[in-house]
Amino acid sequence: MPLSTTPLAQAETWRDKLFDGDWIDAPDSLEVIEPASGQPLHRVGKAGPEAVTRAVTRARDAQRDWAATPPRERAAVFHRAAALLQEQADTVARLIARETGGILAKGRHEVNEAVVLLQRAAAMPLEACGQVLPSAPGRLSLARRLPLGVIGVISPFNFPLVLSLRSVAPALAVGNAVVLKPDPRTPFAGGFAIAEVLHAAGLPKGLLHVLPGGADAGQALVEAPGVPMIAFTGSTPAGRRIGELAGKHLKKVSLELGGKNALIVCEDADLDLAVSAIAFGAYFHQGQICMATGRVLVHRSIADELTRRLADKARQLPVGDPAAGEVALGPIIDDTQLQHVKSIVDDSVAAGAALEAGGTHDGLFYAATVLSNVTPGMRAFEEEVFGPVANIIAFDDDDEAVDRVNDTDYGLSAGIISASVGRAMALGERLHTGLLHINDQTVADEVINPFGGTGASGNGTSVGGPADWEQYTHWQWVTIKDAPPPYPF
Template sequence: MTDTSRNALIDHACWAGRLFGGADGTWYPANESRDVIEPATGEPLTQVGLARAADVERATAAAAAAQPAWAALAPRERAAVLRRAAAALERELPTLAQYIARETGGILAKAQLEVAEAATQLHIAAGLPLQPQGIVLPSTAGRQSYARRVPHGVVGVISPFNFPLILSMRSVAPALATGNAVVLKPDPQTPVSGGFLIARVFEEAGLPPGVLQVLPGEADAGAALVAAPEVGMIAFTGSTAAGRKVGELAGRHLKKVSLELGGKNTLVVLDDADLDVAASNAAFGAFFHQGQICMATGRIVAHRSIAAELTKRLVEKANGLPVGNPASGTVAIGPMINARQLQQADAIVRASVEAGAVLEAGGTHERLFFKPTVLSNVKPGMRAFDEEIFAPVAVVTPFDTDDEAVSLANSTEYGLSCAVIGSSLSRASALGARLKCGLLHINGQTVADECVNPFGGRGASGNGSRMGGPADLEEYTQWQWVTVKDVAERTPF
């Protein structure tokens, strides 16, 4: 089994065969263990405990017991814990980024971004306890009436494999900041990046025992977390198919649920666009992190007059991107997360070519390394046009009028991210205003998140909830209306 350099946060012996939390906030043995496989090499990277439903039930009970004291802690003290956690990440950024690159298969620059952004998320969350927590309402004489924000109690967080540290921390940090306890179930493919590193930084930061529980697990553990009576809210990030199941189960138990799901995101390139700039944006949106991003550019809808030339530039980009082990620091494209994901992408590409799409570049793979691929002449009804691919595949579809571009972009059940590139700002903005999406970028590309923005989609991309920035206080707390009279009075009864 491969080892990495040990430091205060990376400690394989700490989590080997273990879960984190319980009533006393320690690392305790799990009944099951699992090797974590490095996608680039196929070799075991580390070993962790694997949680089942019974483990989750114990963890939610422990979190519920610890939560009231955490919520009662002075706001400045809660904020200080979050700031210390951020400092721990910042101190060990290079080592943590190297580990994340290996566990996720993402390039080193992406891993460095994850650590830096997770620290930023903690700094932002540290400000939440010091914000106004309610409002005074008008009422009758002799009665004070106000509404205040109160914690849900226990927040369950279910996070994915692609940006595991960021996509876990964006819920864990504000949920803790607003006085909740958290039970985190990271994807078992990336349990350290998405879970145990977070446990380690909060251990160092002095988070009280029991307030954070970390349990990597499969679908049965996730279902137990959603159903647990102690859990007041679920924050889920993952596929639309899995999100539908989570939303259905949460609804059955009458829980608040935040769903951040998949996307089939469109970049519209107008005929007055700078093609070198447009190709750069399109390539980044389609190929970054092997296209394994909910915001990935799933369609490039280009004006017919420039579509062929834009495609040519995309082919040059695809053929020039080095593919290999991301830990080397010398590649742009790493491996897919697993064979199932690769086979799904390969099937979509093959089916689309059989339906008439033109394979301009790529379309082949070696082990888990899928070469950057460009498809042209892609039309509605083809799998590459309709389905989220989650692989490094650029899909080019021509259009003739702005109305047609809008129609093509909106012809999807998803509604996460869209972008428009063109020289006329008024034209690009007018077109963008007609796109049905939660994130809109004029003269940008579809992959963008800055921590301070309310992030989320509509339709099959989510249930309309938002995470980040001004949305966090609303998301991770609930309103409570309070009235106070000096003396109780008789009623008419």
């Protein structure tokens, strides 16, 4: 079928199905609820441990031929997939927005970044994948990168297309097969959208398996003996469990986890620009982003005025169904997450934080919220909220700001806003963070950059751009001689 006539985002394609290279019937089903309306959106197959076992076996068989496929043929699959996704971007973006509860601009952003990920994957098979090493005369010494085999990918609900594809695409590009378990709340955005474009682009059958399911399916994937690596993106508590289980089975594991990210606003900052940056970093996609601006460190001399302006902006941001009109914030993904956000705000106010704006909700629609007078020990200071809450913390000097930023187990993203780039760079050198943005907020990822955190934000690995070869392959040392030498034995 020509790519231009291949329809995407048609729910009947995957109704009650799983994907193993073909759309196959599943013994059980998952009903996906649209967060904004509370109504059923579509129904997909539900995978259990048995489906994972079958998928791993088939993926191992398919991977051998794929690794031996000429590089230009592998690259062509990703070129075609990128073109198809770009061609039908609006259709895919609308369904992603509905499934995730995001505004349409967020859905479009995911699709645009996914196109770049596919284009980047198309380049990888044609890149150098080794080195010639110095050695003794008469011996050629090489180090080359080889695929690991089958990569298990477990992805979250918040930016599911990007956070699945950033592992799926490079892992496939360098010769692996992939078994993908998307979050069961976002199976299209996190899995079936990828299956559709790669299937239409000619990816050989058996190389990609998409298995929405619960914790039992995830555990089966981590424990499967034919899966040498797990790439997990999600919460820190879940990441700790997966890391422990993967370590028990001696698997390579990439953990991209939560964050309690800080934005430092110096006294010389432009307040209007700072407020705009804070609002975006704290409220984009309802704050359900691992890089969200969770703590705002503001110099005490400007703290009151900045807080007033931020609260005014927060009260003006419209909240509602993204499909029904132009809104800035959509719904929280589900009631469990809503109650988590609400409890952190309520407990922090009870502990002495001041509620400057928001703190209310209508169903899953939680208003943009501003808390001031947030101090260490409060839940709003310590915990990842994963909701639209900006927490204001005043500081008196740069040393105090650095201490407050580093007073966390997390280490994902940080930003600094100052009229002095030199001062901001000097501050940044002292922060424990995987991502650092000078004169910008904390939510930034161009998908071709190394992305990763430390501490409770991850295990020190990075994904994206130059990090992908390191992530999804292993080194093999090869030596070549014209004939075997004599040895003194």
